[in-house]
Amino acid sequence: MHPPSVFLAHCEAYDPDVIESIVAGGLERLGLVPRGRVLVKPNVVISGPLFRHAYTRPEFVEGVIGAIKRRATEGVAELLVGERCGITIPTRYAFRQAGYFPMLRETGARAAFFEETRQVEIPLSHGSRLRDTIYVPQPIARADFFVNCPKFKAHPWTTVTFSMKNYIGIQDDRHRLVDHDYALSRKVADLQHVIQPQFIAIDAIVAGEGRMLTPLPRELNLIVMGNNQVAVDTVCCHIVGVDPREVDHIRLAHEDGFGPIDLERIAIGGDVSLDAARERAQGYEVGLVRVEKYFDGCRLSAYAGPAPGGDYCWGGCPGALEEAVEVLRRFDQSFDARMPRMHWVFGKYEGPLDIAYGEKVVFVGDCTEYEGQVGGQLVRVENLYKNRDLVEVESVAHENIYEKMIKVGKRLAQTRSEPTLRLEGCPVSVAELILVLATLAKSKNPYFDPREILGFNRSYLASQAAVALKRLGGEPYQIKGQAERGDAAPHSSASASIHS
DSSP states (O other), rough: OOSSSEEEOOOOOOOOOHHHHHHHHHHHHHTOOOOEEEEEEEEEEOOOGTTTTTTTTTHHHHHHHHHHHHHOTTOEEEEEEEEETTTTTTTTHHHHTTTTHHHHHHHEEEEEGGGSOOOOEEOOOOTOOOOOOEEEHHHHHHHSEEEEEEEEEETTEEEEESSSGGGGGGSSSSHHHHHHHHHHTHHHHHHHTOOSSSSEEEEEEEEEEOSSSEEEEEOOOOEEEESHHHHHHHHHHHTTTGGHHHHHHOOOHHHHOOOOOOOSSSSEEEEOOHHHHHHHHTTTOOOOOOHHHHHTTEEEEEEEOOOBBBOTTSHHHHHHHHHHHHHHHHOOTHHHHHOOOOOEEEEEOOOOOOOOTTTTEEEEEEEEEEEEEEEEEEEEOOOOOOOGGOOOOGGGGOOHHHHHHHHHHHHHHHHHTSSSSEETTOOOOOHHHHHHHHHHTTTTOOOOOTTTHHHHHHHHHHHHHHHHHHHTTTTEEEEEEEEOOOOSOOOOOHHHHHTT
């Protein structure tokens, strides 16, 4: 069995043939032979021309699939490319915008849209878990050979998103938003107990820095490969000058026994040295900025008090607001000029609000709590936060994007003449915040972008029809009870620790 190993390979451009050769070499050096049900998980949280550096490029996935087929001497029963994208967009649409469908036809791989598949229950038994069970799409549970293909990016909630953070996309919306709050890092670590990749290949040819949905491009010309997620993420942290022990989900996964966090215990190879990779990433901008500082000098003022789990909710609403604003800036260059001066409050805030006459105050999230004067009125905002053990994951409601539009439209109409607006949720989703901001600023609604509205609705209707046919055929959305597992399932934390 190979020790935790990470290879740093130079790759000049998105050439599928070159990528295939590099990745096949990594698989060979690690002695890995894909077999059985093979599942490739890219990061396609959002895609398209405005978000070109936010997702794993199709040329990269094509090269990875080519390498898998080259090495699969024992036969592959199934070859899937699976994902659940973000902000309530149909994954079909995200794949279309990313250019994945021609790649899938070329390689013969099939798409697995995780929101359209049945969700199965996986029991958790480790002591630090948030919950006793967690739901994931059936292809995740059944995978025999799992290949994680994330994008090398910064992140506003978790500092960075490399291999382990890519796991948020192995849950459908209604399940991924459960515990997507101050406990987000623990949730990501818990997901490590569901499945472990035999191979990781990170698209760092053009990395993304500063943000998650709208990252700035940074040419690193690297492919990062390995056989252990903690080791891979540790090396990636050192490339960008971050201490991996300061990235909570990496530290927690290490403490759970999933791999080494010290460079001395990782075999690092490849044609690019760690020092050379550090030089390429010098000055790399990570995404961890408090919301007050993020909007300093902007017409939007933010105020954040303590969250239930600490002094700030790094995994929830504040970061969602940052991402929502950046998405709207991509669609409408005049967004900042259109945006009226307004104030957004998070958590238990007890300080002053610098409000002028006619300016609106938005209280975001269930845990928001405030008492004070707003527009000459005494305002009391109650804490609606529910303890984690009161949230039943099997019965969590889900709203598609059109349901969200109707809900947000009604809420804004009801409070049009009021100085305050309360948005409930834990967290309030990026999609909902986009809709609220677009309305308040009289800006473009990205979901009605005329350039893509036809394609978006075609994907939306196809997704809804696929789900409806399954329900009519008697297939439930989620299945309770021990799910069938493939060979990519970690048998226990103890078994994972042998790699550390």
